Amino acid sequence: MKKSNLLSLSACLIGLLAVSGCSFGSTTTTSTGNPEAATLQTFQADDYQITVPKVWEITRKNEFTGDIPTNVSVVLQANRKNELFVTNVNVTKNTLGDTISSLDYGKVVLENQKTVLQNFTEKSREEADTTIGGKKEKILITKFDGKRTATDPLLTFMQSYYVKDRMGYIITAAFVYNEDPSVQKEAEQIVRSLSIK
Numbered sequence: 001m002k003k004s005n006l007l008s009l010s011a012c013l014i015g016l017l018a019v020s021g022c023s024f025g026s027t028t029t030t031s032t033g034n035p036e037a038a039t040l041q042t043f044q045a046d047d048y049q050i051t052v053p054k055v056w057e058i059t060r061k062n063e064f065t066g067d068i069p070t071n072v073s074v075v076l077q078a079n080r081k082n083e084l085f086v087t088n089v090n091v092t093k094n095t096l097g098d099t100i101s102s103l104d105y106g107k108v109v110l111e112n113q114k115t116v117l118q119n120f121t122e123k124s125r126e127e128a129d130t131t132i133g134g135k136k137e138k139i140l141i142t143k144f145d146g147k148r149t150a151t152d153p154l155l156t157f158m159q160s161y162y163v164k165d166r167m168g169y170i171i172t173a174a175f176v177y178n179e180d181p182s183v184q185k186e187a188e189q190i191v192r193s194l195s196i197k
Helices: 003-017 035-039 102-116 181-193
Strands: 040-044 048-053 057-060 072-077 088-095 118-132 135-147 155-164 167-176
Touching: 048 072, 048 088, 048 181, 088 181, 102 118, 102 135, 102 155, 102 167, 118 155, 155 181, 167 181
Parallel strands: none
Antiparallel strands: 040 048, 057 072, 072 088, 088 167, 118 135, 135 155, 155 167
């Protein structure tokens, strides 16, 4: 995949990360089972699923009331509001012109983030094993700081990247540096819970 093809994708992606000013509806699907599951719910899309704390708001694409890019599939928001920014997680879906592995897709998108974000600082990079459509595959999970403009607050982002049938999936958590540690942990757990069917 050409790097230039993903640059505009990354610009759009960063543009949607700061969704705190948007208004969303709320929809949930609950799950049952063990005691920990009593505090969790599962968001099911046709092609993926995510485990989300029940206290988080889930807004599906057809419920967006703000100016959200069309490639955003779902937005999840923490119920605890920070003065500067509302911690959120979103899933974007992008049609890819070329065949690329999930791991390589993640590497390309991360490199593009460096050119799009101001004050970019990579904090961690991890390769993890997952199953996508029944096949074992490696993905990239990253954590980095940055901001869109000089006047925006510095945010921490956590992302993971997946490809199935030339569809690229990016799940992104975004929060401010001084966000409550428990909210940060919830956001990071959501990112790690994404499963592509």
